[in-house]
Amino acid sequence: MKTVIVTGGGAGIGRETAKLFARGGDRVVIADIDLTAAEDVAIEIIADGGVAVAYKLDVSNEEQWEQFGAWIAAEFGAPNVLVNNAGIMDLGGFLEMSAAQWQRTIDIDLMSVVYGSRVFAKQMIDAGVRGHIVNISSVAAFFPSKLEPAYGVAKAAVLVATQSLRVELAQYGIGVTAIAPGAIRTDLIAHGNRAGLSREAEQDWSAKASAAQRLAFAGPDKVARVIHRSVRRNWAIVPVNPEAWSMYFLFRLSPDLVRIGLGILSFERAEALLARFSPLIDRLAAVK
Template sequence: MKTVIVTGAGAGIGRETAKLFARGGDRVIIADIDLTAAEDAAIEIIADGGLAVAHKLDVSSEEQWERFGAWVLDEFGPPDVLVNNAGVMDLGGFLEMGAEQWQRTIDIDLMSVIYGSLVFAKQMIDAGVRGHIVNISSVAAFFPSKLGPAYGVAKAAVLMATQSLRVELAQYGIGVTAIAPGAIRTDLIAHGNRAGLTSEAEQDWSAKASAVQGLAFAGPDKVARVIHRSVRRNWAIVPVNPEAWAMFYLFRLSPDLVRIGLGILSFERAEALLARFAPLIDRLVTSK
């Protein structure tokens, strides 16, 4: 039986990933800043015959990662798999987002990956565990965007950090994978902030954008299956959806074409489309 740590596992991709590993007979440690959600996920897994433990963790805190790492080592020994999944998606133009919002995105989306990898890669090395680290990047890592530059910057950094770590840990038999989902039915947008709007307008924007994300073809279970296969096969970079694969190859083929094409995107156009198709979106959401 292996020990698998999944961050942000109270919901969405993290929760489905934890459930999938547990069904395979692994012990899963569900880490989430929302302890109630983590406990609910653990209860669901245990009820299904699996092994799971919930633990509260603010992934943006290096100190909490150190304490969490010490607890895991004391209770279960070094882990076999770490899935750095926790993240947020704050939206807003480069100049709209203040330094505080930029820092929040970097701390949660990037530094959490750094902190977690430092703590548990060292444990794996010291114990001779031929483990695996999975970091959740994004299709946003492959293209520049006016809608969420902070998110794209953080996820591009996660992609490069993952590859650097993969090169370094290969000598110890530890695999490292970057996963790049595309549009997935999660609450990522709902839990993020939109810069440049009043509180009321931000709530309205978030509700509409979240409704659109809820219509995405792929669910978090699809990403979970890709993560599970990546651990078994030690893949390096894995886009998930067709649009993620398309952007992955298109940006490598012609970065200029991607920049020109995405340059037409703007919040004004996005808001106009949301307003135009609001009745259809409402009907689709209601019918689900």
């Protein structure tokens, strides 16, 4: 039985990914800072006849990664698949976000990938496991925007780090893939912060933006299927959804055009659109 580790496995893309691998007969380790959420997913998988274990992990903490790695090695041996999925998306302009907010994004979205990949790539190499590492990047890696620069910086770094790791691990038969989802129906915005607002205004913004995100065409199960196929086929970079593919190719074709086009985006325009379509968003969200 293969061992598959999924971080941020308590909800969204991580939850669907864990369930999909479990249905294929793999043992799934669901790592999440929210242990209750991870345990709920594990219980659901076990009830469906699968094998799953929940583990509490703060992915921004290198020491916890080392402890997690030691536990995995003792319990199951080197894993076959690592899916670095855990992440946050804090919104705010480059200058609006404090240094602490920038650091939080980098620690969770980027350094977690570094920590996890280092720990488990070493285990795979030492054990001779021809495994696979999947890192979740984002369309934001090709999306220079005033709305979420810290998130975009972190996800662009994940993209490049993944490709560097892919080159380095190829000699060991270990595959590495970067997944770049577009708009997906998750609670990513709901769990993030919006810089530059009062607490009350931030809560209002988050509620409206989260409702709009839940109207996205694709659900987390679509990303899970792409992750699963990427492990089998060892793809290098995989955008998910038409908007992600379009931005991927457009940014490669003309970065200037992308920057000019995205330059019209602003929180003022976004807030105006949310306010204008809020009744419709609320109705559609209620239907879904």
